[in-house]
Amino acid sequence: MARMSTSRTAVVTGASSGIGAATARTLAAQGFHVFCAARRVDRIEALAAEIGGTAVVCDVTDADSVAGLAARVGERLDVLVNNAGGAFGASPVAQADSDEWRQMFEVNVIGLMQVTRALLPALVASGAGVILNVGSTAGRVAYEGGAGYTAAKHGTQVVTETLRLELWDQPVRVCEIAPGMVRTDEFALVRFEGDQEKAEAVYAGVAEPLTAEDVADAIGWMVTRPAHVNVDELVIRPRAQAAQHKVHRVLPDVH
Ligand code: 8X3
Numbered sequence: 001m002a003r004m005s006t007s008r009t010a011v012v013t014g015a016s017s018g019i020g021a022a023t024a025r026t027l028a029a030q031g032f033h034v035f036c037a038a039r040r041v042d043r044i045e046a047l048a049a050e051i052g053g054t055a056v057v058c059d060v061t062d063a064d065s066v067a068g069l070a071a072r073v074g075e076r077l078d079v080l081v082n083n084a085g086g087a088f089g090a091s092p093v094a095q096a097d098s099d100e101w102r103q104m105f106e107v108n109v110i111g112l113m114q115v116t117r118a119l120l121p122a123l124v125a126s127g128a129g130v131i132l133n134v135g136s137t138a139g140r141v142a143y144e145g146g147a148g149y150t151a152a153k154h155g156t157q158v159v160t161e162t163l164r165l166e167l168w169d170q171p172v173r174v175c176e177i178a179p180g181m182v183r184t185d186e187f188a189l190v191r192f193e194g195d196q197e198k199a200e201a202v203y204a205g206v207a208e209p210l211t212a213e214d215v216a217d218a219i220g221w222m223v224t225r226p227a228h229v230n231v232d233e234l235v236i237r238p239r240a241q242a243a244q245h246k247v248h249r250v251l252p253d254v255h
Contacts, residue, residue: 007033009077010223011069013060013115014084016043018184019134022216023081025051030220032079037069060084060111070118077122079223082112083134085156087149087191101148108152113159120172128227129172132219133160137180137235141244149191157233164232173230175222180237181247183209205249210238 010027014020016038024034028051036044036051037058048055058069085108089100116131123129138146139153157176164174181203188199203209215236222231240248 022212
């Protein structure tokens with residue numbers, strides 16, 4: 001379907017599942033034409049068809065692929081949601097896998113930079129652009145076994161802060177959402193390389209972890225504030241997670 005040139009536009013990276021897919025749906029419901037960017041073509045095509053958006057196959061860690069995304073978006077863009085990211089492995093530093101750490105830095109930091117750099121001219125051209133980076137509470141604290149991911153997500157946080165300083169005189173807001181425990185289909189499963197039991201254990205006994213829709217709802221709110229209102233950062237957790245290590249779990253008695 002031809003796109004109406006008057007609609008506001010948004011790019012969501014990592015749109016093939018979880019928070020990315022939910023955000024694409026939320027923004028479409030708010031009236032945005034959404035470019036759904038991710039590597040898995042079948043998933044983003046189905047999503048784009050569902051929400052009347054555009055699927056763009058894109059690997060954020062590949063500069064040529066990102067250039068293709070920018071070409072598809074064109075000269076003007078209202079909202080960029082840098083959502084592509086993830087955790088790979090949960091080893092202590094003493095047993096860390098260098099490739100997993102590189103992969104986490106590639107996607108959570110360098111990928112985010114590459115997409116931002118490529119789309120910034122279009123965001124400026126809109127006259128009121130928004131960059132929203134999906135960080136994590138892992139970008140605020142440390143936890144055992146998490147150093148590769150927490151280092152990368154601290155990177156996401158610092159890049160966001162730096163960019164806000166650098167764009168202080170530009171018509172582009174720079175925001176970060178930092179979710180805590182969110183139960184999605186893939187996050188924990190990817191982290192534990194498909195080990196369902198370990199993935200389930202992350203949420204064991206937690207009555208209501210956040211859902212992807214909860215986070216998307218908050219993102220939808222953040223990017224639709226008036227153009228002079230910059231929500232610098234928003235930390236969002238389930239009620240059961242008072243702090244990273246303090247999670248209310250109701251577990252069956254084991255005798
Ligand atoms: C995910 C939050 O607690 O698994 O970004 O690091 S956590």
